[in-house]
Amino acid sequence: MYLIPYSVVQIFNAINIFIQYPSVIINILIIYISFRKVNSSLPRTYCLNISIPSLLCSLHQIARDITERTVFKDHEETSDPTYTKIVKVLDTMLPQSTLNLYLFQTTLTVVLAYIGFSKPFLYKRLTKTRAISYAFIVSQALSWLLAAGSTVENFSLYPLDDDFDRTALCIHTWARAATQLTLFAVMGLLYLLTIVRLTMYACRTQIYSSGQQSRWLILRSVLIYCTPPNVFIAVGVAGSYCSAVILTLIPVDRMFFVSTCTPVKHVAEQLITPRLFVTSLSALFAFADYRKAITSMFSEIVRRKKKLFFVTARTVSS
Template sequence: MTHEHHVFMEIEACLFYLKKFVQYGTIVLAFSIVFLSIKYVRSSLIRTYTLNLCFAGLSCALYSLFRPLFDPLLEEDLIGKTGVVIDNFIHVLMLFPALVLHEVQGTLLIALTYMCFSKPMRFRDVFSKRNVWISFILGNILSVFLGFAMYIEEMEIINSLAAIRVHDVFRFVVELCLISVMFTCYFRTFYVLFIMNNASPLEQSSTEKRNRASLQAVLIYCTTPNVFLVLGICASGCSMVDTLRMKVITEAQKMSHGESNILMYFAKNTIMIRLFISLACALLAFPQYREATTQFMNAITKRPSVIKVEPTRKMASSRMEDTCVVFM
């Protein structure tokens, strides 16, 4: 057993209670968001994205919570090699697509929001409800595909070092593209909000104020998760470099299990923390969920609500208003 493996075991022991807190916290946040979305939040891009991430976090949390209970029944001598392959497939399918979903859908959210609210005249014909839904469906398909690529890596690791090299290069390129789009839209949003627009609040129309509020909410939401995106791209880069330098399969096998790359270890073992922080940021950053939480708390305390949730808007005559309804 290597020194790095001992270090990782000590880290896991120290983080045991933190993991439990994150698991239960994610479950509570996920059910809360589902309830608020159904009862108080109207259909919008924000609700679609938040629910999408919410279901991913809930499935990961429940799987991580109950999977250890079945470990005694899933030993290799009891289920055979075929059973191990199936078990590994389920494990990767339940965890890694959610991790990639956080990156893909987060990038999609800030890109769509930036284009809609900073350049509405150019993109107003593109962002119908149908096109937004298609974008999110394609994002989910890409997430499952990339998660399945991780499964291929796990299965091919003993037989082919070349397969691992191809996989690591492919994963690095995809994550580099995602983070490039994310940070481009992120800093462009920052530029639009704080540098380009110098008009005073009194000079802004109601539409401009609404657009700025939406951009600010997405900017606040994306700040914390972006730290984990940086961690992920650094880990993938280190993994790719390490793999390209390997000449024997045993070293690549150690790397895949997180024993020679601490960045890869943290990237693979912070899935629940990323989802937990993303769900918490959604409740705090997005005004729809802040208002919904206030409504719910007022209902519990039997006080008249001071914030009325706007009903779903009718089809506006203006295409500009229709675009805002989809995204707000």
């Protein structure tokens, strides 16, 4: 069995802890801009649904790190078992629900952006109802449901003595993995269709209406946003599959897969925090409304600094 060296794991842990702090700042900034600077739109709805869970996940990781460095620093082995159990549940539930939410809501957002560009009248009918809001709510519920399944898997002890328990565990484990693989495949297909549609649109020379141009920009922004996180998601989906293989196969069959699957699973787990960070960071640069808001905020800060500098200089000179 080939595992990641402990020194590499330590480096990953240090990087993950460090990333949490800028992640908190970025997600708070996204939430602030969404409520104060950006009008209601598909990108705004998506960014809020992603940034709030990501913020909670980062705050939990920071709180856990601070607690372990202070309260339980000198007596790790005698730590409160209730605290340990709660932390283990949150360590699985919060990151997994956020990652599942990315899969669900990115797929949903790409679908809606694609419909908005290719079928604008259908998109208008959808926006006039609560269908889109209900879809995002359902994706939230499904994300937490899959995260609960992952938590059950992590707390399951292998081997299981009861055949019924083993069967139930196998069914829900492979159902979770199949759902994640299906979502990734659908998102990948829509990703390719979007590239084709955007390329065809860019090659045309006729003048388009401002509405169609706006929908094209939104679709392009969604495509740009999806690209960096999807590199990490591919590793995450592979890790999800490997986790299902390791957990559900009997020992004889499992040995053929474990030497390859175990490192992939560990790498996927270590990349959870960078994936969430890249997901949040991409939103600030992919969507035009957020880029404009950030530029406006920094321009205002610079203007005030210059004004304060000139006032101070005049006061000193006088």
